[in-house]
Amino acid sequence: MIKISLERAARNPAASLSLPELPFEADGMEIARRTISNWPGYAPSPIRDLSDLAAELDLGKIWFKDESVRFGLGSFKPLGGAFAVSRALSRHLAGETGSEAPDLLSSDMKARVASLTVTAATDGNHGRSVAWGARMFGCRCVIFVCSSVSQQRKDAIASYGAEIRQVDGSFDDAVRMADQTARKEGWFVIPDTSDGETVIAPRDVTQGYMLMVDEALEQLKGEPPVTHIFLQAGVGGMASASAARFWQAYGDKRPVTTIVEPEKCACWYESLVAGKPVAVTGDIDSAMAGLSCGEVSLIAWPVLETGADFMVTLNDDAVPVMMRYLAGRGGDDRPVIAGETGISGLAGLVAAAQDEALRKEMGLGPDSHVFVVNSEGDTDPDAYKTIVGKSASEVLGQ
Structure with a gap:
C-alpha cells in the first residue's frame, strides 16, 4: 500500500459554513466561461476515477480533475x-x-x-x-x-x-x-497574487480558475455530492477559486475543505492558525515548485480565511511516491501524468486518510466522495523523467 506521512495538521479555528462576500465580479464566472470556451482548442479537462486508491484508503470515491491536458500547456494556469x-x-x-x-x-x-x-x-x-x-x-x-x-x-x-x-x-x-x-x-x-493594492488582474485570474470546478460540477451530475476537497495552495488562487465555486454550488452543505502545502513554505497554515496573513521567510524552495510561496494572496484570503476547514503540510518526500503511483497502471483510471506540484493535493489526502485521528476528525470514510485537482503534468519533462524513471510519453504508451 502507498504510504505518505504528514508533517503538520490543524483545524482552522475560523472555519464557517456561511458564504462570505466574495471578492469577485457578480458576472465573473459567466464572462470566464463565455470567453475561454471560445478559444481554439478549448475542451473541459477530464475527471479521473481513482477507484483503486479509494478502495485502498476505504473511501467512497476519489475524483481527480486532470489539468495536465489543458490547452496543451500541461496545467490549469491558462484558465487564469x-x-x-x-x-x-x-x-x-x-x-x-x-x-x-x-x-x-x-x-x-x-x-x-x-x-x-x-x-x-x-x-x-x-x-x-x-x-x-x-x-x-x-x-x-x-x-x-x-x-x-x-x-x-x-x-x-x-x-x-x-x-x-x-x-x-x-x-x-x-x-x-x-x-x-x-x-x-x-x-x-x-x-496571480494580490498585495491588496493590485486587485483587478489577480481577481480575473481567480475567476478564470473557477471554470475548472464549474466544469467538474457539470461532469459529476448524477453522482453523489462531493463531501471533501483537498486543494494545494501556493498563494491560494486555485484553492480559493475552487472553494468559492463549490460554496456557490452547495451553500452551507459545502465540502469539508483542506489546504495542502509543503512544510517549507506553509504560509496558509501559519496565516490561518494566526488568524491573519503571515509571511513565511527563509528557505522556501520546495520540490513542489509551484507552491514555493511565502505570502498569501489577499484576493484569496477572504475566501479561505473561513472556507478552509483544515490545513496539512507535507515534506518533499511525498513527491516521488505519488508521481510514481499515478504513472503506474491500475484497475482505476490510470496512468495519469502528474508533476511535482500536481500531485500535492492528492498526497495530502492520502496522508490524512492514513492518520486515524485526523481521518476521524475530518469525517473521511466509506461514504466520502473526494475531489482533488491534478494541477500540472510534466511541465518540467527532465525532472519528471528523473523522478518517475520514464518520460510522460513512455508512461502513457507502456
Missing part, C-alpha cells in the same frame, strides 16, 4: 493567466473603441494591441500561461522568474515569444519586481 490577459486587453480596447466585447482574436484587434506589453512573475506555469495568452492575442510579453525556476520551464515560457528576466531571490521578490517595472514602463501587470 491567459484569461486575465484577455480581460486587461479588452478593457483597454473598450476605452479606445467603445466596444464592450472586442474580438481579441481578430486581425484588427491584434494590430491594436501589438504595441502593448503584459508582464508577470512566475515560478513556472503562470508565466507560461500569460506568455501563451499574449501570443494568442498578439501583444508583447515580459516574464520575471525567480532563481529556483528550472531552465526547461524558462525555455517553455520563451517558446511563446516572451522575454525572460531573471530575478535573484524568491517568487515573492519576482512579484515585486514585475509590479515595479510595470508601473515604471506603463505595462499591464498580470499577477
Whole structure:
C-alpha cells in the first residue's frame, strides 16, 4: 500500500459554513466561461476515477480533475493567466473603441494591441500561461522568474515569444519586481497574487480558475455530492477559486475543505492558525515548485480565511511516491501524468486518510466522495523523467 506521512495538521479555528462576500465580479464566472470556451482548442479537462486508491484508503470515491491536458500547456494556469490577459486587453480596447466585447482574436484587434506589453512573475506555469495568452492575442510579453525556476520551464515560457528576466531571490521578490517595472514602463501587470493594492488582474485570474470546478460540477451530475476537497495552495488562487465555486454550488452543505502545502513554505497554515496573513521567510524552495510561496494572496484570503476547514503540510518526500503511483497502471483510471506540484493535493489526502485521528476528525470514510485537482503534468519533462524513471510519453504508451 502507498504510504505518505504528514508533517503538520490543524483545524482552522475560523472555519464557517456561511458564504462570505466574495471578492469577485457578480458576472465573473459567466464572462470566464463565455470567453475561454471560445478559444481554439478549448475542451473541459477530464475527471479521473481513482477507484483503486479509494478502495485502498476505504473511501467512497476519489475524483481527480486532470489539468495536465489543458490547452496543451500541461496545467490549469491558462484558465487564469491567459484569461486575465484577455480581460486587461479588452478593457483597454473598450476605452479606445467603445466596444464592450472586442474580438481579441481578430486581425484588427491584434494590430491594436501589438504595441502593448503584459508582464508577470512566475515560478513556472503562470508565466507560461500569460506568455501563451499574449501570443494568442498578439501583444508583447515580459516574464520575471525567480532563481529556483528550472531552465526547461524558462525555455517553455520563451517558446511563446516572451522575454525572460531573471530575478535573484524568491517568487515573492519576482512579484515585486514585475509590479515595479510595470508601473515604471506603463505595462499591464498580470499577477496571480494580490498585495491588496493590485486587485483587478489577480481577481480575473481567480475567476478564470473557477471554470475548472464549474466544469467538474457539470461532469459529476448524477453522482453523489462531493463531501471533501483537498486543494494545494501556493498563494491560494486555485484553492480559493475552487472553494468559492463549490460554496456557490452547495451553500452551507459545502465540502469539508483542506489546504495542502509543503512544510517549507506553509504560509496558509501559519496565516490561518494566526488568524491573519503571515509571511513565511527563509528557505522556501520546495520540490513542489509551484507552491514555493511565502505570502498569501489577499484576493484569496477572504475566501479561505473561513472556507478552509483544515490545513496539512507535507515534506518533499511525498513527491516521488505519488508521481510514481499515478504513472503506474491500475484497475482505476490510470496512468495519469502528474508533476511535482500536481500531485500535492492528492498526497495530502492520502496522508490524512492514513492518520486515524485526523481521518476521524475530518469525517473521511466509506461514504466520502473526494475531489482533488491534478494541477500540472510534466511541465518540467527532465525532472519528471528523473523522478518517475520514464518520460510522460513512455508512461502513457507502456
